[in-house]
Amino acid sequence: MISLEAGIGSLWQSLKEAFVMELPIGEGFTAVVDFMQDHFELFFVAVANTISFVADNLTEFFNYLPPQLVFGVLAVLALWRVGWQFALFVLVGLYVVLGMDLWPESMDTLGLVIAATLAALGVGLPIGVAMAKSELLAATVRPVLDFMQTLPAFVYLIPAVIFFGTGRVPGTIATVIFAMPPAVRLMNLGIRQVPTENVEAGRAFGCNQLQLLFKVELPLALPSIMAGINQTIMLALSMVVIASMIGAGGLGDPVLAGIQQLRLGVGFEGGLGVVILAIILDRLTQSFAQPNRQREGVITRLKQFFGRAETTRSA
Known part of the structure; x- marks a missing residue:
């Protein structure tokens, strides 16, 4: 039996040496990284400074705001866009976060999510528009988006650390790359689904390509675009937590401490x-993806709510 296994192993080794060619993919990746570090240092410094400026200022701004103001703004926004039940949930959820003494971490996470989302949309939405206008570009970019969405999230931390070290900047950059594909895909899909008769009507009224894009295609594609923005925010929030492994901070720090130190x-x-932050951001952004839904003013909603309460008491 031993001799048979040894013979099979020897045969497999011979076949491997004869037909299987080793691919030094890892060595090639290392060579590319070394080349980029040697020749694009100024570019990486400029990107790091820009991301640092936006992310640092946003996190400082949200931490500077008093919690009462954040409570009020989000509650009014929730009342206007969703309803009084969700506004009540926002108040209770934010109170729970404040009571757990996680307010600074939550504001850090909110700042990082918004910074990463703005960067992802700033790069992704124009690419989506270009994909909708060019079949060649769409066929080229689509496999890249597939690769970006199937690559494990932790892998994005490797090039971020290599090029930018550790801290908030590489965490934000990894989040941008991870969260960008939905914005690109849904922008492309939304513009492609604009009815042809609307486009032809715009051309008949003398719209050029730029006017056609901003006055016809983008307004009609708004639900799809907002759905892409919603997905980008959710992916950014999930990746910001993972990015705490390289020092991004925020709510990922207590989660990481719970894993490493078994502090359940x-x-x-x-x-x-x-979860609370994700629900709030998700419901608010989803509400903007439904433009046809009738929205009532905040005052009207308050009158309805208190009128309903008066009716209940009188009954």
Whole structure:
């Protein structure tokens, strides 16, 4: 039996040497990284400074705001866009975050998510428009988007650390790359689904390509675009937590501490803070993806709510 296994192993080794060619993919990747570090240092410095400026200022701004103001703004926005039930949930959820003493971490996460989302949309939406206008570009970019969406999230941390070190900047950049594909795909899809008769009507009224894009295609594609923005924000929020492994900070820190130090309570509180923030951002951005839904003013909603309460008491 031993001799048979040894013979099979020897045969496999011979076949491998004869037909299987080793591919030094890892060595090639290392060579590309070394080349980019040697020749594009100024570019990486400029990107790092820009991301650092936006992310640092946003996180400082949100931490500077008093919690009462954040409570009020988000509650009014929730009341206007969704309803009084969701506004009540926002108030309770933010109170829970404040009570768990995770307010600074939550504001850091909110700042990082918004910074990463703005960067992802600033790069992704124009690419989506270009894909909708060019079949060749769409066929070229689509496999890249497939690769970006199937690559494990932790892998994005490797080039970010290599080029930018550790801290908030590489975490934000990794989040931008991870969260960009939905914005590109849904922008492309939304413009392609604009009815042909609307486009022809715009051309008949003398619209040039730029006017046609901004006055006809983008308004009609708004639900799809907003759905892409919603997905980008959700992916950015999930990746910001993972990016805490390289020092991005925010709500990922208590979650990471709970995993590394087996502090179950701390990890659960951090995860609960992420869930609350995710629900608030998700519902608010979803509401903007439904332009045909009738929206009532905040005053009208308040009157309806208090009128309903008066009716209940009188009954």
